[in-house]
Amino acid sequence: MSDNNGSSPGWIDEHLNGVRYGLEATVIAEQSSPYQRVTIIDSLAYGKGLLLDGCWMTAERQERHYHEAIVHPALCGAASIERVLIVGGGDGGTARECLRHPGVQQLDLVEIDGLVVELCQQHLPSIGGSAWSDPRLRLTVGDGIAWVAAAAEASYDVVIVDGSDPAGPAEGLFNRSFFEHCRRILRPGGIFVTQSESPEAFRQVHIDIVRLLRQVFGHADPMYGWVPMYPSGWWSWTFAAVDAPRYHRPDPVRAATVSAGCEIWSPRWQRGGFEAVPASIERQLASPEFNIAEQG
């Protein structure tokens, strides 16, 4: 990646399997934590941005696609939203969107890499916005997997997993044991959501996440949207619930509270995102061979 580290902009690319997506940008900070290489850039097209191990994570003028999409279907759909947990999300964008809901009383943000939080607070303050100083936020630098395993049964209304790809520090955020703990700590009427990769660039990983969440929670559905800087630009978030697919029914009062401040999300956009399952993925998710194999 960063073949550019001077004062004049050059191309900074993420490479994946013969495809690259690059921004003309300058590296303004780069440090390694025990977990990963953390890079802050300043780009012509999208303002300042973050890469982890050379993969695009977010940028000031391209972050709302992701953060609005992962938050509002869950926060508008859960039976109550007093206690919310975010695993990952060290840039603060998911916390910011959660805290736009006045019903949230306590938001636990558990990010494994303190360097991500530190560099984002310093260089990308608009992404976390007022979340960093909101008294409802309780920031913990620590292991989200251990946090979830240790949390009490039925202790959160919403659990949001805002991690990177299932490799490196985020690998343990995509397996059955982790998902089962997430289910255990959800209150009745609660909603779980995780980013669930690109149906194009990471097709099998995407399908495996949806299938596993359906097994663990009972109800799980992918919602499709756009994050131009992620591989293929085509992204997904998968929402899950135990009692009913309540992420399909946004509460009108909560939706009205946040709608005017959204660039991307609306109840209508969300309906579209859940409906826009590409034909071949819909067939694969419905395939009886899979269901037999997985249940066997």
Next chain:
Amino acid sequence: MSDNNGSSPGWIDEHLNGVRYGLEATVIAEQSSPYQRVTIIDSLAYGKGLLLDGCWMTAERQERHYHEAIVHPALCGAASIERVLIVGGGDGGTARECLRHPGVQQLDLVEIDGLVVELCQQHLPSIGGSAWSDPRLRLTVGDGIAWVAAAAEASYDVVIVDGSDPAGPAEGLFNRSFFEHCRRILRPGGIFVTQSESPEAFRQVHIDIVRLLRQVFGHADPMYGWVPMYPSGWWSWTFAAVDAPRYHRPDPVRAATVSAGCEIWSPRWQRGGFEAVPASIERQLASPEFNIAEQG
């Protein structure tokens, strides 16, 4: 763009406003027509592909997003589909999808650049597939704008504009005069569709196309989808009709005929694509200031 023209793969990128999307590929043919530079590449990720003036147009393993999206909402929604016109579409992919509908009796394909047709037939034969030898296809190398102006009133059931960006040879495919002729040559119950650019990378152009089509046809709605190789990966097609927004109601028999052979499109996916209007674009399209200004 093609800084690579040898036998070993290198990066071939499209650049736009500080962003680039590249494929690792080899150039296998490059010629200039009177209209544009036509490049055929062979990529590791998506097979052989086409660029016009250095902009990604299509590739063997990434073309169905675009071609299924532009064709089936129109061909499943029009009152009848006996006579279909494609303006542009020289790679043959749109024609191939149209001819999967047995109800199509005559398909006029009017492409301005014979070199595009020639190189695509030679190097990308799977994209046009059996369309090139289908007796229902009438291929004309010529000016689509003149063709539409000369066509008889009410002579087509469906008019599809499959052109490149509104610059260079495709510039005249996005103005009021052209759209008014398209409306004139549509039969009652007919449907018009054009690719309508990225709501992210070409936001204002996108909005202007939707607004203008609403004025000219009465009913027009954007449908959003994905073309990973296009700027931002987030793309749109706008469908228009005079009598009713009939592109929202796919005929179940026609839909069933083509569904099993689709990778992306389904009636459900299409519903999602029409619903997934991002909040800020929905507000802008509904803005009364605009409506007053445009009608004045």
